[in-house]
Amino acid sequence: VVEDVVDQASILHADLDSFYASVEQRDDPALRGRPVLVGMGVVLAASYEAKAFGVRTPMGSAQARALCPDAVVVPPRMSAYSQASKDVFAVFRDTTPIVEGISIDEAFLEVGGLHKIRGTPTEIAIRLRAEVRQRVGLPITVGVAGTKFLAKVASGVGKPDGLLVVPPGKELAFLHPLPVERLWGVGPVTAGKLHERQIRTVGQVARVGEAALVAMLGAHAGRHLHALAHNHDPRRVRVGHRRGSIGSQCALGRRPRPFAEIEATLAALVDRVTRRMRGAKRAGRTVTLRLRFGDFSRATRSHSLLKATMQTRAILETARGLLTEARPLIAERGLTLVGIAVSNLDTDGYVQLELPFDGPDDDSPLDSALDAVRDRFGGTAVTRAVNLGQDLNPAVPILSD
């Protein structure tokens, strides 16, 4: 009973519609009302006009053009989307301090304690949509419900450019007729397993029983799905989430590549990732090499360092070692994608510098280098004397936060 009283519909899930395509239509009036595809090789986003022709992401551009010959295809402009995302999140934070971003174009907002200041959750949601439209010029759909999960489902059903409120007491009536694919966490594999047993709607999932779902899908997935089908989701909206990994990848196409070219691509990926790590002031300890092959099978190889680092050289050496380890696999199956990710992220780590340093009388290059490090990483640099002439072990930190 207490839960019923407390658990009012106070969670908003705000989700921008066809985000990249909407930004393109906003910035180029000639694209408005027309089918727009963002992405040259593969469709990254399609406007609703294009989706009406059956275009989906990720779909090859050739196929998408076949479905929708009148579509305008534009290259992605990531910096414009990134700025638009920042602008929309500013509107979110003006609405409530409790905002949990879950991707570039969606977030949860907790508006429960704001009744006296800003009105009911529904009133807040109406105003939020108007403000995003007015201040950023983009359409957004908002779902309102008592749990995160249901708010997310509601925004999905409410798209495009809509508002869907699930009032307390009406949750299961809303949820149970929906197809299982609507559940967050049910993808093609899980949906297939459910369909095999003639389970197609959320209501049918709810009637199956937890034990049967666990037998079908495994302990966690089974319990999770059972809980969601009954709208049990105790998760609160959390602020201050930090990413757990930073990575970059590159599709290579089906053409066979010389090993040296793969190594060069890997070096470029590592450079991009370590730059982003330094920009975000995050060091990482586990390096993962991601591979995809001609038959679309995948493999990963990973290695954990003793100490977190954001140094290009240390991560590149590790990545090269992993690539060498995977070389027989690559020769056997043919590589179509290579990627690198760094996880086990920490806020501090080490940076190693090599400096011309003639002796005790010549400490100015060291001082200026330390200043440069402080400027760049914003931390407190601590020096440790190391005789580089004797010991060139790259694992020895000479600077640390």
Place this chain on the structure above:
DNA sequence: TCTGGGGTCCTAGGACCC
């Protein structure tokens, strides 16, 4: 449906620890 680039979370075996 012949497939990009960025992520998250879970499972499971093995090594190792007390």
Place this chain on the structure above:
DNA sequence: TCTGGGGTCCTAGGACCC
């Protein structure tokens, strides 16, 4: 030399999300 019960961390794979 064999044995419990309780853990942690590492690695690899897989499903899923936008």
